[in-house]
Amino acid sequence: MNDAATLSTGWSLLLANPLLGPFLEFGFMRRALLGCLALSLSAAPVGVFLMLRRMSLTGDAMAHAILPGAAIGYLVSGLSLAAMTVGGIAAGLTVAVGSGLVARNTVLREDTSLAAFYLLSLALGVLIVSVRGNSVDLLHVLFGTVLALDDPALALLGGISAVxxxxxxxxxxxxxxxxxxxxxxxxxxxxxxxxxxGFLALLVINLVAGFHALGTLMAVGIMVLPAATARFWVRRIGPLLLGATAIALLASLAGLLISYHADWPTSPVIVLSLGTLYLASLLLAPHGVLRQQRPASSHLRA
Structure with a gap:
C-alpha cells in the first residue's frame, strides 16, 4: 500500500508540474509536440536554405499559394488529409513553375509574377472555403489545428520530415x-x-506539412524565423542548420505550453514565441545589434 501511495503521489506531482503535466495527461498535447518536432526537423533546415538564397518572401508567397489546391481538396472530400495534401502540393508546384515561366518569357521579374500568382491563389482559396464551408472550416485552413493532429496527420508530417x-x-x-x-x-x-x-519541391511539401499543423497564414513562420534567429548566433552552415532546428523546437514547446495554460490559439502563440526569440537574438546575440556595435566602435577608436 505504501508503494502504491508513493507512486500515486509522485504521479500527481508530475501531473501538477506546469511543464510536464499537459504532455503526460493529454494525448492531444503529445501529438501536437510530435507534430512540432517533425516540422522543426524538416521546415527549419529548409528555411535556412531559403534565407541563404534570399527567398524568404518567396516562401511566404508560396505558403499562400497552396491554399486554392487545399481548398479544392476540401471542396471534393471535406477535411480529408489526403485530398487537401495532394491539392496543396499541386497548387504550390503550379504557382512555382508558372511564375518561373512568366518571368523567363515576359518582361516581368520573378518576384512580381510570383506575387501576382500568389494573390490570385489566396483570393481563390479563401473564396472557395468561404462559399462552400463555414467560418470554422476557414479558420481551420488559415490557422491550422496543431492540437487536433491525429495519427494519419502525424504519419504525413513524419514522412515529409524523413523525405x-x-x-x-x-x-x-x-x-x-x-x-x-x-x-x-x-x-x-x-x-x-x-x-x-528539388529545393522548390521540398519547400512546397514542407509548406503543406506546416499548413496542416499551423495553417497557411502561419506555416512559413516555422521556416523563416528559426533560420533568421540562428543567423545572429552562428555563421557556418552546419551549426546554422542545427541551431535553427533547436530554436524551432524550443519555441514550439514554449508556444504549446503558453497556449495551453493561457487558453490562447496555438499557432499564433508558437509563431510569437519564435518572434520573441528572434527579437531577443537581434539585440543580444554575438551578431546582433548591440554586440555588433561594440567591436565596430572600438575598431574606429583604434
Missing part, C-alpha cells in the same frame, strides 16, 4: 554551392537544375 532530411543530405553540396555562387554551379555541374527544382 526532407534524406533529400537535404543528398543535395547538400549543390544547395550550398547554389546559395554561394549559382553561376559557378551551372558552369561546372549538371546538378544546378536538380538542386533548384
Amino acid at each position: 526532407t532530411l534524406v533529400s537535404l543530405a543528398l543535395l547538400y553540396r549543390p544547395l550550398v554551392l547554389e546559395c554561394l555562387d549559382p553561376g559557378f554551379l551551372r558552369s561546372v555541374s549538371g546538378w544546378s537544375p536538380v538542386a533548384h527544382y
Whole structure:
C-alpha cells in the first residue's frame, strides 16, 4: 500500500508540474509536440536554405499559394488529409513553375509574377472555403489545428520530415554551392537544375506539412524565423542548420505550453514565441545589434 501511495503521489506531482503535466495527461498535447518536432526537423533546415538564397518572401508567397489546391481538396472530400495534401502540393508546384515561366518569357521579374500568382491563389482559396464551408472550416485552413493532429496527420508530417532530411543530405553540396555562387554551379555541374527544382519541391511539401499543423497564414513562420534567429548566433552552415532546428523546437514547446495554460490559439502563440526569440537574438546575440556595435566602435577608436 505504501508503494502504491508513493507512486500515486509522485504521479500527481508530475501531473501538477506546469511543464510536464499537459504532455503526460493529454494525448492531444503529445501529438501536437510530435507534430512540432517533425516540422522543426524538416521546415527549419529548409528555411535556412531559403534565407541563404534570399527567398524568404518567396516562401511566404508560396505558403499562400497552396491554399486554392487545399481548398479544392476540401471542396471534393471535406477535411480529408489526403485530398487537401495532394491539392496543396499541386497548387504550390503550379504557382512555382508558372511564375518561373512568366518571368523567363515576359518582361516581368520573378518576384512580381510570383506575387501576382500568389494573390490570385489566396483570393481563390479563401473564396472557395468561404462559399462552400463555414467560418470554422476557414479558420481551420488559415490557422491550422496543431492540437487536433491525429495519427494519419502525424504519419504525413513524419514522412515529409524523413523525405526532407534524406533529400537535404543528398543535395547538400549543390544547395550550398547554389546559395554561394549559382553561376559557378551551372558552369561546372549538371546538378544546378536538380538542386533548384528539388529545393522548390521540398519547400512546397514542407509548406503543406506546416499548413496542416499551423495553417497557411502561419506555416512559413516555422521556416523563416528559426533560420533568421540562428543567423545572429552562428555563421557556418552546419551549426546554422542545427541551431535553427533547436530554436524551432524550443519555441514550439514554449508556444504549446503558453497556449495551453493561457487558453490562447496555438499557432499564433508558437509563431510569437519564435518572434520573441528572434527579437531577443537581434539585440543580444554575438551578431546582433548591440554586440555588433561594440567591436565596430572600438575598431574606429583604434
